[in-house]
Amino acid sequence: MNITLKPELEKIVQQKVARGEYDTADDFVGEAVERLIDEEQEDDAHLDEIRNRIDAAEAEIDRGEYIEYDEDTIHELAKDVHDRGRKNSPARAFGGKAEDG
Numbered sequence: 001m002n003i004t005l006k007p008e009l010e011k012i013v014q015q016k017v018a019r020g021e022y023d024t025a026d027d028f029v030g031e032a033v034e035r036l037i038d039e040e041q042e043d044d045a046h047l048d049e050i051r052n053r054i055d056a057a058e059a060e061i062d063r064g065e066y067i068e069y070d071e072d073t074i075h076e077l078a079k080d081v082h083d084r085g086r087k088n089s090p091a092r093a094f095g096g097k098a099e100d101g
Helices: 007-018 025-062 073-087
Strands: none
Touching (some): 007 025
């Protein structure tokens, strides 16, 4: 297989080979392609995880396992999140005392 690179990419490949980072241009391009494939597989796995979490959340909603918030109750949610954050703060994890805020 022959591949033609843009001149600026070819220059980068030649520089890396000249510095000894890669034995040949083929080695460099081969590693680049492998990294791209690995990255795409990681992205696909991450997307699958997100889709699974969305499916689980939608199933919970379908079963009625959710809480609706309005202008009044949203403040209670914010307070609960704040309180949990203070409870789990790094200062407490290291034996310190959470600051009042």
